[in-house]
Amino acid sequence: MAAPPRLLEPAPDWTADEKPMLPGSPAAIDHPAYKRLLYFFIGLFVAVSGSLSNGFITANLPLIQGEYGLTPSEAAWIPAAYAMANVSANLILFKARQQYGLRLFSEIGLVLFIAVLMLHIYVHTFEMAVFVRIASGLAAAPLSSLGMYYIMQAFKRANFGRGLYLALGFQQLGIPLAWVMSPYLTGVNDWMLLYTFELGLALCCLAMVVSLKLPRSLRIAVFEFQDLFTFALLASGFALLCIVLTQGPILWWLNAGWLAYALIGALLLIAAGLTYEHYRANPLIITRWLGASSTVRFIIGAFAIRFLMSEQSYAAVNFLKTMGMGPDQFVTFYAVIMAGIIGGTIFSALTFSREKTILHLLGAVLLILIACALDQHLTSAVRPENFYLSQFLAGFASGMFIGPLLLTGILSALQKGPSHMVTFIVLFSASQTFGGLVGSSFFSSYQQMRTQHYQAEIINDLPLASPQVQQRLLSDGQSSRAYTPDPALEQNQALRALHQRVTEEAQVRAYSDVIFLNKLFALLLLFWGLFIIAASQYRSYKQRLRPDSS
Known part of the structure; x- marks a missing residue:
């Protein structure tokens, strides 16, 4: 010892x-x-x-x-x-x-x-x-x-x-x-x-x-001097992982070969750091605790909730930017989110109880589920005020879940001893940082793929020979006639305007798919949380039915 x-x-x-x-x-x-x-x-x-x-x-x-x-x-x-x-x-x-x-x-x-x-x-x-x-x-x-x-x-x-x-x-x-x-x-x-x-x-x-x-x-x-070696390995691995997650959706995963090498390097460095810690006499990260079932459940839950919350900062905001909204039009939008965070924070503090932490977490997931249901059916006519209710609920969930999540992990770590606190803090920080990064990266990639799919689908359903398309091209061409007397340029301008409308409609549908997918994830997480609670209650019930061994 x-x-x-x-x-x-x-x-x-x-x-x-x-x-x-x-x-x-x-x-x-x-x-x-x-x-x-x-x-x-x-x-x-x-x-x-x-x-x-x-x-x-x-x-x-x-x-x-x-x-x-x-x-x-x-x-x-x-x-x-x-x-x-x-x-x-x-x-x-x-x-x-x-x-x-x-x-x-x-x-x-x-x-x-x-x-x-x-x-x-x-x-x-x-x-x-x-x-x-x-x-x-x-x-x-x-x-x-x-x-x-x-x-x-x-x-x-x-x-x-x-x-x-x-x-x-x-x-x-x-x-x-x-x-x-x-x-x-x-x-x-x-x-x-x-x-x-x-x-x-x-x-x-x-x-x-x-x-x-x-x-x-x-x-x-x-x-200890060995802590510096662990820090060098894990910090380098975390840095490479952050780079991959932020650059992947922009450069696209299969188009930049160096992303694969960066990801391999990140995984190797993190694995080397954890392996080194596993065999230390006085480790900075207690790897044996990481494999405990309660710790695995905490990691999955903490990561999943932050993953769900990343949809708020990605889908609603980027959709409105795509529709042409500027910074001035986001002032009230984010004021509503602030009000939601403050409300959720105060609510969780007023209803504080160690026994209610799991209820706060499930309540946050339920609010995210409701917010996604409210936002699921987007159109090009949607404006910031149409998101106020859903984003208030999402902000409320954000303020409500973070405190109970941290308290749950702290109590679990303290039961094992103060030496486990460093491990927990690293776990909590990593789950929140990478949960947000993975969520944004995943939703961005999914949105881009769905946009390409809908573009092809819409173009196939709109043959250029149809009367409706020809009427639209004629209308767009007449509107650009004041700027160019060249019929060829006029036709190109009309085709470009049509393509922009197709792209906009494809993006609207893609963002709706992102929100729908996040709703499915929230539903799965809610069912998983309810299952864990039911299993825990059942074990407690069976324990009470056992005859006293004394």
Whole structure:
């Protein structure tokens, strides 16, 4: 049995109720009411600010692509760089907090975050933009933990679960808030204003956390040199996997041979990292726990729910963009999503109970199922206001599921011992990151294939010799006659207009198929969850029927 970790400094004279649940976590001090309010406000500000940076990039990616003159493939490297850095940072984040202290680590993280945002102001090349996103992804990881712990300090220890729910739910507000704010910050393409605004937010965060510090935590010696080797293997594998998932739908899977080599390299590096961990005396990742049935169920459930949620950010938004909607028309759309996230977060916190976590998760899946049913039948006349109800429900589900999901995993890890927490954090982060990436990649690829299928189908059903098609070509040709006196060009313009209408109709049908497919996935996940609950209840019933062995 491994020796317990060595304390790096004497522990304060905490009471049993004040002692941190885990090294690296702040003590549970009984603060006065005004101080609890300050902790909550600072935690909310930090949690939202940490996700706003990535949200601004997501919301303004087409404009950034135009600013640097990038192809769609090159532009996709910018969000991919953030994702690969953020998921890898969680491999060492937990141990870093335990060894160097949460307060010092968070302040260093904030200073790094500010330095990254200052780099944004001076970025004028594509390569530097990618580097800044990598650094931003690394810096955003400690900010998420910092916001969570500040919000939890606003609650008594018995209600820490409610604080956890609120913290994780509010962290999801960054992307919709960025969409709401971006048109007002980039209305005249003043990128300096956007980056300066982000920098101001980060400086406010630093001023807040320095003015009101978190309570102390236990510091223990946990880092080993072997951890760096594991990090190098797994982080490289995760990075290659992020690249494959973001580039695949754009370059197309079978047209870019290097994607296959990148995928093989990702799988080999991840397999090598896990194999190395399996035979370590004091592993960073406890691989034997990964094979437990409860852990496998958690991985599948966490990945599947995030996969379902990715349809919200892909199908509705990209469909409206295809129909010609611009950033200004998404302001109210994302305000509705924000309202849904806030509502779902507050609902899950108010109804908090360890026994109800599975009900919250199933409720979120049910809401996604209803949202897909509302959106399934799309037409070219659909506008953002037609999505308000469904996207509110999807946002409500997003706010409702994340807290119970994390709590379920934490309780399972703590039952095995504190050493399992690093494994769980990596699992949770990876399931959410790759669930979203795989979902977007899958739905994008499926939509493109269905669009090609419907294009061929519509063209076959519309022979050029039919009177209806000839009438449409004549009408389009007459409308372009004012711009060109050449009959051949006039005919080409009419054919081009017809092709655009065919493509638009094919895309409408393809997006409807995407939503329908996601509805089927949600239905399967709902039935799977109900089956697990029924099986658990049956085992408990059989256990109660057994005679007392004593």
